[in-house]
Amino acid sequence: MFIRIVKxxxxxxxxPVFLEHxxxxxxxxxxxxxxxxxELYRDKQQPNIFFTYSVWNExxxxxxxxxxxxxxxxxxxxKPFFNDKPQAWSVDKLESLP
Incomplete structure (x- = not known):
């Protein structure tokens, strides 16, 4: 299992068009x-920046x-709505604390 984060x-x-879609x-x-x-996240300081956080089996x-x-x-x-190149990371979860 691994995590994909996209900025x-x-x-x-x-x-608004992105959120509707x-x-x-x-x-x-x-x-x-x-x-x-x-999950979808929105940056608190820069409200035009969003992140997706997804967990995949393989x-x-x-x-x-x-x-x-x-x-x-x-x-x-x-893609047409971007004002900068998106960035993506694939990461392994090492620890999770409840």
Missing amino acids: MSFQEDKI FQTVKEKIRHYPGNNFL ETDLENYRQSELFKSVWANT
Whole structure:
């Protein structure tokens, strides 16, 4: 199991469109095979910056998602709203404290 964190910076006027679109696809992403968890965060200091935090069974599950029509559609609808290049990290959880 591993975690994928994606940082996205949006044009201010496109944020409502992004959030509306996210509402329509979040369940599909969350229930994509191999995905166990999905959250969306918004930076407190820079409200045009968002992060997705997702948990995947295997790296191949994430790669399958990234090659899927769902991802291609999500990315095609999101990418035009960016005002900076997105950044992504794949990390392993070492510890979790309740």
